[in-house]
Amino acid sequence: MTDTMEALTWQGEQDVRVNEVPRPEIVEPTDAILEITATAICGSDLHLYNGYMPAMEEGDVIGHEPMGEVIEVGSEVERLEVGDRVVVPFTISCGSCWFCEEDMYSLCDESNPNAEMAREEMGHSPAGLFGFSHMLGGFDGGQAEYLRVPYADVGPVKIDSGLSDEEVLFLSDIFPTGYMAAENADIEDGDTVAVWGCGPVGQFAIQSAWMLGADRVIAIDRIPERLDMASYHGDADIVNYENDDVYDRLMDMTRGRGPDRCIDAVGTEAHGTGLTGVTDRVKQGAKLQDDRPYVLREAIQCCRKGGTLSVPGVYLGRANVPFGALMNKAITVKTGQTHVQRYLDPLLEKIEDGEIDPSFVVTHEGSLSDAPDLYEKFNEKEDGCIKAVLTP
Structure with missing residues (x-):
């Protein structure tokens, strides 16, 4: 197994590229590592793509709608095991601060390591987000082969049924x-x-x-x-x-x-x-x-x-x-940014009960190498592109 992986990186305005980057490792004992099986391009990714999001840096790994298989867990992770199939919320939340205890997960006080940068701009810092800018933590995103998931006991929801990736992937965000x-x-x-x-x-x-x-x-x-x-x-x-x-x-x-x-x-x-x-x-x-x-x-x-x-x-x-x-x-x-963790179980139940099949929104599919072209199509509203799913 190599020390690198392929990931979609932000290089500047309307410039995203698939590059070899370091493969993620366990940093904290509460981390998990996922092998990504599906990840999507979100409308808010276009704010990064078009250069409107502050505090982006060349080479940042983007994407915040991932799911996959757990391949490694930190020593303090209790809810997840290697082999679990999970969807990961785009919000990173500690689960124990005042806001998380009030189910306001996107306002977590602990998950943004660059909280001071956000405070200067907004007065207070919201939660850290995957693949979204250094103001919101600088976390690598999920348009990649692998993903490090902090606070792994708080975020991911396990998928134990036979539902397809496209039926459950959008629990991550949309x-x-x-x-x-x-x-x-x-x-x-x-x-x-x-x-x-x-x-x-x-x-x-x-x-x-x-x-x-x-x-x-x-x-x-x-x-x-x-x-x-x-x-x-x-x-x-x-x-x-x-x-x-x-x-x-x-x-x-x-x-x-x-x-x-x-x-x-x-x-x-x-x-x-x-x-x-x-x-x-x-x-x-x-x-x-x-x-x-x-x-x-x-x-x-x-x-x-x-x-x-x-x-x-x-x-x-x-x-x-x-x-x-x-x-x-x-x-x-x-x-507000979405308190995703609050909704995971009840919305998964709606999917399992057949009340909704979220995959209706998918119009385009591709591999990671197709991502730059799909970003362009999505941004330009070409080829009927409403939602694109990538399979790294």
């Missing part, structure tokens, strides 16, 4: 993220839920909105394949924002009241239309704002008075939003 987004929206029976963005997280937010009692779900995007998936698999009404004014259309669909619950599943790289969209890109390029909050602004304008806005879409820094509308309309806002 299924819990979509579910938490719907949960944060405080959906009640009879509610109309509007979801901006029909990428993978948006697709699972749509599915989860139905699970939590929505009466109607409206999906907003411009990519035909995504809208088709939202309609066919998600039973959602669709709005193509390139063909319709979203505010006017939503007011027509809700008799002028607006959606009860709004979900921004887009985040920092929102594609705006007209002058406002151009202005966002200019401001971002001139460093006058870090994000393009077109969707966030639109959701605030569209949400009914006293409604709820849930934001699973990743934002990175400063954004100009209509806070006056938010306050005067008494809109509740809930956000």
Whole structure:
């Protein structure tokens, strides 16, 4: 067995490459080492790919949606054994700090070794994340042949059934993220839920909105394949924002009241239309704002008075939003990286019970060597690419 492995590395803006890198080893007695059997490209990986994520370094191993087989465990690991098949959450959590004990795993106080860097930017540090930047720990990601998993007793969920990798892989991130987004929206029976963005997280937010009692779900995007998936698999009404004014259309669909619950599943790289969209890109390029909050602004304008806005879409820094509308309309806002560990067991049960088959979202598959090409396709919305799974 060699001391190196193949991994996808970040080399700069829109430049990812498969390189030979050191193979991970046990560092702490609470670590485990996985041989990766499947890993996925996430929409938030595109923030790294397009150069928007701060504190990236050339050669960083990326990816945060992995699963595989345990091949080595540290001396203090009790829940996992060599040979176990597991899915790994993208959030790294210690399990014993105040936030972890309150089931707020993405806010773990102990897992980010670069917490001071994050505190300077945000006031406090969230949890460390796999493959996501040095501000959030600088941990190697899972788009690789092997992965070191810190706090191995806290994160991974064992898969003891015969479910395929693609049926369970998305427990690592996008299924819990979509579910938490719907949960944060405080959906009640009879509610109309509007979801901006029909990428993978948006697709699972749509599915989860139905699970939590929505009466109607409206999906907003411009990519035909995504809208088709939202309609066919998600039973959602669709709005193509390139063909319709979203505010006017939503007011027509809700008799002028607006959606009860709004979900921004887009985040920092929102594609705006007209002058406002151009202005966002200019401001971002001139460093006058870090994000393009077109969707966030639109959701605030569209949400009914006293409604709820849930934001699973990743934002990175400063954004100009209509806070006056938010306050005067008494809109509740809930956000956050996903507390993945909170959802693993109940969502795995939904998969095992046949309530949902998450593999519906997969459109492309490939080996690790295909990753650079698949990143480009996913980024450019080419070839109907909605979700790509890699098998290292």
